[in-house]
Amino acid sequence: MEITQLIQGFLLIAGCVFFAVGTLGLFRFPDTLTRIHALTKVDNLGLGLILLALLLGVPSLAVGMKVVLIWLVALAASATSAHLIARAVRSQDRGRSEGRESHD
Amino acid sequence: MTLMLNAVAAFLLLTLLVALVRIWIGPTPSDRMLASQLFGTTGVALLLVLAEAQASPALRDVALVLALLSVLAIVGFVTRVVRIDGKES
Amino acid sequence: MRTVTTISGRMILLLLVWWTLTEGDPSGIGFGLVIVILVTAISVRLFPPGTARIRPMPFCLFVLFFAGRSVTAGIDVARRLLSPSLPVSPGFLTFHLNLPEGGPRWLLANTLSLMPGTLSVSLDGARLDLHCLDTRDPIEADVRAVEQKVARVFGLSLEDSAARAGGKE
Numbered sequence: 001m002e003i004t005q006l007i008q009g010f011l012l013i014a015g016c017v018f019f020a021v022g023t024l025g026l027f028r029f030p031d032t033l034t035r036i037h038a039l040t041k042v043d044n045l046g047l048g049l050i051l052l053a054l055l056l057g058v059p060s061l062a063v064g065m066k067v068v069l070i071w072l073v074a075l076a077a078s079a080t081s082a083h084l085i086a087r088a089v090r091s092q093d094r095g096r097s098e099g100r101e102s103h104d
Numbered sequence: 105m106t107l108m109l110n111a112v113a114a115f116l117l118l119t120l121l122v123a124l125v126r127i128w129i130g131p132t133p134s135d136r137m138l139a140s141q142l143f144g145t146t147g148v149a150l151l152l153v154l155a156e157a158q159a160s161p162a163l164r165d166v167a168l169v170l171a172l173l174s175v176l177a178i179v180g181f182v183t184r185v186v187r188i189d190g191k192e193s
Numbered sequence: 194m195r196t197v198t199t200i201s202g203r204m205i206l207l208l209l210v211w212w213t214l215t216e217g218d219p220s221g222i223g224f225g226l227v228i229v230i231l232v233t234a235i236s237v238r239l240f241p242p243g244t245a246r247i248r249p250m251p252f253c254l255f256v257l258f259f260a261g262r263s264v265t266a267g268i269d270v271a272r273r274l275l276s277p278s279l280p281v282s283p284g285f286l287t288f289h290l291n292l293p294e295g296g297p298r299w300l301l302a303n304t305l306s307l308m309p310g311t312l313s314v315s316l317d318g319a320r321l322d323l324h325c326l327d328t329r330d331p332i333e334a335d336v337r338a339v340e341q342k343v344a345r346v347f348g349l350s351l352e353d354s355a356a357r358a359g360g361k362e
Contacts, residue, residue: 005105012112019146021271023119026126026142028274032134033324034283035126037312038270039138043145044307045267050112050149054156057105062217066164067152069213074148074171079303081141081178086314086324088182089134161216168214 004056011053018046032089040082047074109157116150137181144174199242204233251345258342259304266309270326284328288336290319292344301343305336 025038051071058064120142127139148167155163211225273280292298302313302321310330314322325332344350 008105009108012108015149016112016115018267018271019116019119019149021274022146023123025270025274026123026138028279029281031283032132032138033312033314034281034326035135035138036141037310037324037326038274039141039145040306040312041263041266041270041309042274043142045264045271047145047149048264050153054152057156060217062213062215063161063164065209065213066168066216069210070148070152070164070168070171073168074145075307076303077144077171077175078141079306080175081144082306083302083313084178084182085134085137085141086312088137089132090314090322090324092132092134 008053008056011049011056015046015049015053018042018049022046033086036082036086040078044075044078047071106157109153113150113153113157116146116153120146120150133181137178140174140177140181144171147174196242200233200237203236204229207232247346248348251342251348255342255346259307262309263307266307269309273326281326282328284325285314286323286325286328286332288321288323288333290321290340292340293349297343297347297349300346301340304343305339308335308339311336 019042022038022042025042026035029035029038048071051067055064055067058067123139123142123146127136130136147170151163151167151170155161155167207229208225211222211229215221215225290298290301292301298316298319298321302316305311305313305321305323310326311332312324312326314324316322323332323336
């Protein structure tokens with residue numbers, strides 16, 4: 001019993017650290033696209049760790065599966081939002097500076 | 105354990121609040137829309153932790169709806185900027 | 194026969210989702226059955242069975258691979274953020290995909306968004322624009338490897354991928 005709680009505590013703290021780093025990324029990264037990188041990747045890892053901790057203590061199988069289902073929805077949501085915002089940013093940039101194709 | 109979960113919830117709320125500063129300073133609308141994505145992940149984690157800490161299973165449904173709505177909000181925003189059906193503006 | 198397998202598979206999956214959503218409460222099952230049948234009917238209309246089938250075993254392997262890579266992605270971005278010099282050199286790369294239209298391309302684009310250093314910006318036909326956190330990384334090899342794995346999930350083979358690789362603008 002105690003060892004489960006220990007693992008849970010560790011996962012929760014690790015999750016919090018990643019969420020904090022993700023928020024830091026919102027301020028340290030120079031432009032919108034790199035900020036999206038920070039939000040999708042770091043925050044998803046944080047979410048994964050916290051949900052893993054919660055899964056260790058679920059009361060029933062159905063609740064556990066529900067948490068997994070929410071996890072999957074959140075993952076898909078995050079990937080889709082990242083793609084959509086990135087695309088909007090890019091098309092705005094193109095509109096603003098026609099001709100200056102941004103590859104480096 | 106409940107104490108720990110409450111602490112985690114408080115911490116997540118704090119990171120959300122700090123992130124709101126980024127929305128405040130912007131500068132572009134896209135930066136502000138990142139908030140919706142942020143609520144999709146941090147908000148979901150926060151609600152699920154609270155559901156466990158306060159033993160209120162209904163919050164799990166709220167988390168599910170929040171995850172779905174965050175995408176819809178972004179789709180709504182993006183269709184204002186880009187045409188979604190292939191041809192970009 | 195294949196159609197019957199697909200439809201019953203979808204119905205079982207949806208029933209499982211319903212059971213999960215109601216947290217195992219049996220009182221709403223009649224309502225659930227009606228919804229499941231309606232959703233299956235719509236899904237058959239929108240995604241006709243038999244176009245791109247997912248192989249179960251490679252899919253499980255892909256899920257494991259994806260989980261590992263997305264953990265790496267999170268740690269990678271966190272490491273860059275925490276180092277004082279902020280080692281990023283963002284830029285765009287364009288790839289021409291060898292995967293067929295529809296599900297496979299969509300899966301590749303979405304999983305790449307959660308993998309280290311890449312974010313799919315636009316998917317236009319076979320042309321995929323990626324935003325990279327660090328263009329000095331071997332992104333190209335990475336994308337091709339993931340592409341091969343996605344192809345395996347759908348039971349396809351990409352023998353021409355080496356010949357048509359490239360497309361770094």
